[in-house]
Amino acid sequence: MTDHGALAQRAPRGAVLWWSRLEQRLDRAFGASRNPLRQSGTLAFLALWLLAVSGVWLYAVLDTSAAGAYASIARLSDAPWSAGGLMRSLHRYAADAFVVFTALHLLREAVHGRFQHFRRFSWLTGCALLPLVAVSAVGGFWLNWDRLGQFSATATAEWLDALPLLAQPLARNFLGAAAVSDRLFSLFVFVHLGVALLLVFGLWFHVQRITRAAVFPPRALAVGTLATLLGLCVLAPVASQGRADLGVVPALLSMDWILLFVHPLMYATSAGFTWTLTLGAFGALVALPFVPAPVRAPVAVVDPHNCNGCRRCLADCPYAAITMVPHPLPQRGAELAVVDADLCAGCGICAGACPSSTPFRSTARLVSGIDMPQFPVDALRRAVQRALRSPEPVPIIAFGCAHAADISCLAAADVLAVPLLCTAQLPPSFIEYALRNGARGVLVASCHDGGCAFRLGARWNAERLAGTREPYLRARVPRTRVLPVQADIGEESRLREALRVLRARTIAQGARAEQARPAPDA
Amino acid sequence: MPEPATPRSAARAVGPRAWFGQVLLYALFALAIGVFSHWPTYRHLAAGAALIKLSLVHAGKPLGECRERSAEELAALPPNMRAPTVCPRKRSPVTVELDIDGAPAARIAAPPSGLSGDGASAVYRRLTVPAGERLIAVRLRDDARSAGFAYTLERRVTLAPAQVLVIDFDPGAGGITLQ
Numbered sequence: 272m273t274d275h276g277a278l279a280q281r282a283p284r285g286a287v288l289w290w291s292r293l294e295q296r297l298d299r300a301f302g303a304s305r306n307p308l309r310q311s312g313t314l315a316f317l318a319l320w321l322l323a324v325s326g327v328w329l330y331a332v333l334d335t336s337a338a339g340a341y342a343s344i345a346r347l348s349d350a351p352w353s354a355g356g357l358m359r360s361l362h363r364y365a366a367d368a369f370v371v372f373t374a375l376h377l378l379r380e381a382v383h384g385r386f387q388h389f390r391r392f393s394w395l396t397g398c399a400l401l402p403l404v405a406v407s408a409v410g411g412f413w414l415n416w417d418r419l420g421q422f423s424a425t426a427t428a429e430w431l432d433a434l435p436l437l438a439q440p441l442a443r444n445f446l447g448a449a450a451v452s453d454r455l456f457s458l459f460v461f462v463h464l465g466v467a468l469l470l471v472f473g474l475w476f477h478v479q480r481i482t483r484a485a486v487f488p489p490r491a492l493a494v495g496t497l498a499t500l501l502g503l504c505v506l507a508p509v510a511s512q513g514r515a516d517l518g519v520v521p522a523l524l525s526m527d528w529i530l531l532f533v534h535p536l537m538y539a540t541s542a543g544f545t546w547t548l549t550l551g552a553f554g555a556l557v558a559l560p561f562v563p564a565p566v567r568a569p570v571a572v573v574d575p576h577n578c579n580g581c582r583r584c585l586a587d588c589p590y591a592a593i594t595m596v597p598h599p600l601p602q603r604g605a606e607l608a609v610v611d612a613d614l615c616a617g618c619g620i621c622a623g624a625c626p627s628s629t630p631f632r633s634t635a636r637l638v639s640g641i642d643m644p645q646f647p648v649d650a651l652r653r654a655v656q657r658a659l660r661s662p663e664p665v666p667i668i669a670f671g672c673a674h675a676a677d678i679s680c681l682a683a684a685d686v687l688a689v690p691l692l693c694t695a696q697l698p699p700s701f702i703e704y705a706l707r708n709g710a711r712g713v714l715v716a717s718c719h720d721g722g723c724a725f726r727l728g729a730r731w732n733a734e735r736l737a738g739t740r741e742p743y744l745r746a747r748v749p750r751t752r753v754l755p756v757q758a759d760i761g762e763e764s765r766l767r768e769a770l771r772v773l774r775a776r777t778i779a780q781g782a783r784a785e786q787a788r789p790a791p792d793a
Numbered sequence: 794m795p796e797p798a799t800p801r802s803a804a805r806a807v808g809p810r811a812w813f814g815q816v817l818l819y820a821l822f823a824l825a826i827g828v829f830s831h832w833p834t835y836r837h838l839a840a841g842a843a844l845i846k847l848s849l850v851h852a853g854k855p856l857g858e859c860r861e862r863s864a865e866e867l868a869a870l871p872p873n874m875r876a877p878t879v880c881p882r883k884r885s886p887v888t889v890e891l892d893i894d895g896a897p898a899a900r901i902a903a904p905p906s907g908l909s910g911d912g913a914s915a916v917y918r919r920l921t922v923p924a925g926e927r928l929i930a931v932r933l934r935d936d937a938r939s940a941g942f943a944y945t946l947e948r949r950v951t952l953a954p955a956q957v958l959v960i961d962f963d964p965g966a967g968g969i970t971l972q
Contacts, residue, residue, distance in 0.1 A: 297818070299810075299811065299814060300810075300811050300813075300814025300815045300817075300818055301811075301814075301815060301818075302811075307818075307822075363830065364826055364827075364830065367826045367829075367830050368826060371825075371826070422837060429917075429919075432917060438906035438907065438912050438913065438915065439850050439906075439913070439915050440848065440850075440915055440917040442846075442848070442917055443848055443850065443917065446846060446848055446959045446961070446972070447959065447972060495815065495819055496819075496822075498819075499819045499820075499822060499823045500823075500826075502823060503823045503826060503827050506823075506827070507827045507831070509830075517957065518956065518957050519955050519956060519957060520837060520838045520843075520844045520955045520956075520957055521837060521955075522836060522837050522838040522839075522840070522842075522954075522955045523834060523835070523836055523837070524834065524835045524836075524837060525831045525832070525834055525835075526831070526832075526833070526834065526835035527829075527830045527831070528829045528830070528833075529826070529829050529830055530830075535835055538837065
C-alpha cells in the first residue's frame with residue numbers, strides 16, 4: 272500500500288533509463304562508487320591534474336623560440352621511455368582523456384536534465400569553460416611546431432579569418448618561415464598556458480555552488496586510470512611528425528581526432544559551416560537552462576521557533592543553500608538557519624538532518640526546525656502512524672528516494688511504500704519510531720553511491736544509519752530489522768529482492784520469538 | 794532458521810568477473826584514446842597536388858582627387874583644423890585576377906577595410922593545383938577609376954608535390970611576387 276500520496280514518482284524518460292542501465296552495467300565491474308560514468312567529473316579533474324604535472328615538466332624543457340621549439344620536444348621523442356618521453360606522451364593522452372571525460376560529464380548532466388533552476392549557474396559556468404578547453408587543447412599542438420602544429424596553426428588562422436573581425440588575415444602569419452617569429456611563439460605560449468590557467472580559475476566558479484566538491488576520483492579509480500594512461504604512453508609513445516616547413520603542405524598527418532577534429536571538418540565542409548555548427552551547438556548548450564522548465568520544487572522553510580541553530584542542516588546541504596544568522600529568538604538558540612531560495616534544491620536533506628524532526632516528539636503536529644512544504648515530516652509521521660495503528664497493521668515500512676528505483680513497486684498489503692524527496696530526507700529516528708510502534712522491519716532504499724540525484728543524499732543516509740554521522744540511528748535499534756538497499760532507476764528488481772529478504776528475516780525472527788516465549792502451564 | 798543474506802551491494806564490485814570487467818574496460822578506454830589520437834591518418838592534400846596561396850594586403854587608391862580648400866572654407870573651420878588640402882577617405886577596392894595555365898582561377902574584388910572604407914584591402918585564397926609546370930598570370934587593379942591593371946605578372950613555375958606557392962604583393966619589390 273502507498274498511503275500518504277504526497278509525492279508522485281515520475282516515470283523516467285527514455286534517455287535517463289538508457290543511461291542508468293549503462294551505468295548499472297559498469298557498476299558490475301567497478302562498483303557504483305568507482306563507476307567511471309558516475310565519476311566522469313572527478314576523472315576530468317584527474318586528467319587536468321595530470322596535464323598540470325606533465326605540463327610543468329614539458330615547459331621546463333621547452334625552448335620557447337620559433338627555431339628551437341621543435342628540437343627541444345623532439346629530443347623527448349628520441350627517448351620515449353625516459354621520464355621526459357613519458358611526460359610528453361602523458362600530456363597528450365591526458366588531454367585526450369580530459370576531453371572525453373568532460374564530454375561524458377556534460378552528457379550525463381544533460382541526460383538527467385541537470386541544468387535548470389538551482390543548477391543553472393553550474394551549467395552555464397561549465398559551458399563557459401568549453402571554449403577555454405578547446406583553445407588550450409588546440410594551442411598545445413602549436414608549441415611543438417612540428418608538421419601537425421603547422422597544420423593546426425594554419426587551419427585555426429584560416430578558420431578565424433572566416434569571421435569578419437580583423438582587417439588582415441591571420442593566416443598571413445603562416446605564409447613563410449620568416450613570418451613565424453619568437454614574438455608569435457610568445458602568443459602561442461599564452462594561448463596554451465594562459466588559457467589553461469583561466470580554465471582552472473573558471474573551474475573554481477563551476478564548483479562554487481556545491482559543497483564538498485569532489486576534485487579527485489576515488490583512489491582505486493584514479494590509480495586504474497593513471498596506470499591505463501601510462502601503459503598507453505609506453506605502448507604507443509607520442510612522437511613529433513617532422514619539423515614545420517611552411518613552404519610545404521603537411522599532406523599526410525597522424526591526426527588527433529579527439530582534439531583536432533574541427534580542422535578536418537572545416538576542410539571537408541567550409542569555415543562558415545563549421546562556425547555555424549560550433550556556435551549553434553554552443554548556443555544550444557547555453558540556451559538549455561532557459562528552456563521553459565517544469566515548476567520548480569518548493570524550497571526548504573525554516574521555523575524559528577523550532578530551529579536552535581545546531582548547524583546540522585548547514586553541514587549536510589549539498590548546495591550551500593543554508594547560512595546561519597543570529598537568532599531573532601535568543602531563548603531558542605544562538606543562531607538561525609536561513610535558506611537561500613535560489614540555491615535550494617528542495618531535496619529535503621536538511622529536514623532529515625534536523626534534530627527537531629524526530630517523530631517521538633509529543634506535539635500533535637510535528638513541526639521541524641527546517642522542513643519541506645511539499646512533504647513535511649508531520650505528513651511523514653502521520654503516514655507511518657496510519658499504517659501502524661490501523662486495524663490491520665502494516666508490518667513493513669519501505670522508505671525510498673523518488674529519484675531512484677520506484678519504491679511504490681513494493682506496495683502490498685503488508686508493506687507501506689513511502690517515496691521521499693531524497694532518502695536523506697528521512698530522519699533516522701523514524702526507523703526507530705516505526706519499529707517501536709509495531710513495524711517488524713524497515714527497508715530504506717537510496718540511489719547508488721556516486722549516483723545520488725542530490726549529490727550527497729545516499730552518502731549521508733548511509734553514514735547516519737551506520738552511526739557515523741548525526742543524526743544517528745541509535746545503537747539499540749536492531750539492525751537485523753533494518754535493511755538499507757541501493758537501487759537506481761530501473762533496478763526495481765533489487766528492491767523486490769531486498770523486500771523478500773526482509774520479509775524472510777522478520778518471519779524468522781517472529782518464529783524465534785515464538786519459540787523463546789515460555790510455555791503456558793499445563 | 795538461518796538468516797537470509799542481504800542483497801549484494803553494488804557499491805563495491807569484487808570477484809574475478811569484476812576484475813576481468815575492469816581490465817577489459819580500462820583496455821577499451823586505452824584503445825579508444827590510443828587509436829583516435831593517431832588514426833585514421835588524415836590526408837590534407839591529395840597526392841601529386843600543390844597549393845597556391847593567393848594572399849596580399851594592399852591599400853587601393855583613393856576614390857576621389859584631393860582638392861584645396863577655399864579661403865571661406867578654411868575660415869569656417871576651427872584654427873587647429875585648417876588643413877589647406879582635403880582628400881576623400883574612401884579607397885578603391887583591389888581587384889585581383891589569377892589565371893593558371895590560361896584558365897581563370899580566381900576573380901576577387903576585395904573591398905577596403907575600416908568603417909570609412911579607408912583601410913587596406915586583403916585577399917586570402919587557397920587553390921589546389923596538380924604539381925608540375927604551371928603558367929601563372931596575376932593581374933591587380935587598385936584604382937577603380939582606371940580600366941586596366943596597374944600590376945601584372947606572368948611566370949612559368951614548376952611546383953613539386955605538396956609545395957606551397959605564395960602569391961603576394963610587395964610594392965618595394967615591384968608589385969606582385971611569387972614565393
